[in-house]
Amino acid sequence: MGFSFQRFRAATIARSIEFLRDRSALAWNLMFPVLMVVGFAAIFSGPGQPVFKVAVVASAEPSPAMHPFLGTPHVQFYREPELEAAKRKVARHRVDLLLDFSGEKPRYWTNPESPKGELVEKLLLGSGGVAPEKQQATGKPIRYVDWAVPGILGVNLMFSCLWGVGYVIVRYRKSGHLKRLNATPLRALEFVSAQIVSRLALVMTTTTMMFVGCNLFMHFPMEGSYIDLFILTLIGSLSLTSMGLLVAARVGSEEISGGLLNVISSPMMILSGAFFSLDGSPRWVQALAEIFPLTHMLSAARSIMLDGTRLIDLGYPLLVLVGTTVVCMSFGSLLFKWTQD
Structure with missing residues (x-):
């Protein structure tokens, strides 16, 4: 049947x-x-406490040996496997700053419309060491x-x-x-x-x-x-x-x-x-x-x-x-x- x-x-x-x-x-x-x-x-749609999250594109886990900024307290650093995906997260305000150590010269991305990104950038530039090359990723927040x-x-x-x-x-x-x-x-x-x-x-x-x-x-x-x-x-x-x-x-x-x-x-x-x-x-x-x-x-x-x-x-x-x-x-x-x- x-x-x-x-x-x-x-x-x-x-x-x-x-x-x-x-x-x-x-x-x-x-x-x-x-x-x-x-x-x-x-x-969660209203203003909340500032929490900084920084994505790092590198061949190894983020550490102060790469750059003194990576030892900054109260900032969460995590390794991001793909640069383009990380740039989209910066544009969408999902991360406050992106550091790229995969090339010959270090670079970083910020979103000019992100207040938290501006603060993290100041921490980066004031941490000492070689200043990475600045890039921008624009986009409206979600x-x-x-x-x-x-x-x-x-x-x-x-x-x-x-x-x-x-x-x-x-x-x-x-x-x-x-x-x-x-x-x-x-x-x-x-x-x-x-x-x-x-x-x-x-x-x-x-x-x-x-x-x-x-x-x-x-x-x-x-x-x-x-x-x-x-x-x-x-x-x-x-x-x-x-x-x-x-x-x-x-x-x-x-x-x-x-x-x-x-x-x-x-x-x-x-x-x-x-x-x-x-x-x-x-x-x-x-x-x-x-x-x-x-x-x-x-x-x-x-x-x-x-x-x-x-x-x-x-x-x-x-x-x-x-x-x-x-x-x-x-x-x-x-x-x-x-x-x-």
Whole structure:
């Protein structure tokens, strides 16, 4: 018996209606990210304490041996691997100053519109040693909420994808619902596909509505293409949903599935760069963050929104997201069982 589109469509509609009838879950999925966006905008959009961050492009970790300025207290120095990426951060006011020791003569970049950059420049010139050659990187600043909104929506999307598939399927198995479905002509592939498509449709609809609604009031910058951002979000949602499917493939206890989903979602929420930049964090933290698909989805979304990067130029993040989807989907489908036995 082959794949039946009619059975697949019926299962998809049934799951979608079940979610829409759960008004508390629907309201939470809609209101939670909106409240977070408003809260972060109110807390972080105003003036704050001056915190200096300096990016350093060099072959080794920044140290006073390179230049006396690198020993200045109360200034965070971190190594930046790519000069062009660091220059964009200066232009966007994400770092206060950029030092380049990769060429024959040291150079530094500041943004003439950045008050903090001007102060750090004075510290640099007054620190002694050979004065680097001055360059400028101009660009309008981005608000914290502009940088954080992909993370806020991404975290909400992550929870919806993981729990909306992982927890629900386990609940079906424990209650005997899957056992009854197994007695029907519905095949495992049709059921799993229906769950994924239903979740993707609901997640993409609610996320789009929230983004558009918040954008009407906060006017997020968009240097790239909305179509590219939509496609990226769809691929990222599929990747996260496939992880939820892998968790739910054989687990028969809601408690165990909840624990596994928390083990996956908690570090992903903290280390993916959703609410704060990982620039300057320890190398092992950045390496660990590379494991999570949410990290790549958020970095790619910010590249599209803030830097105007095209989707075709985001090969590595897309490769990670697609690879995660293929691996998790394959193992989830192979390991899937209808009953707890």
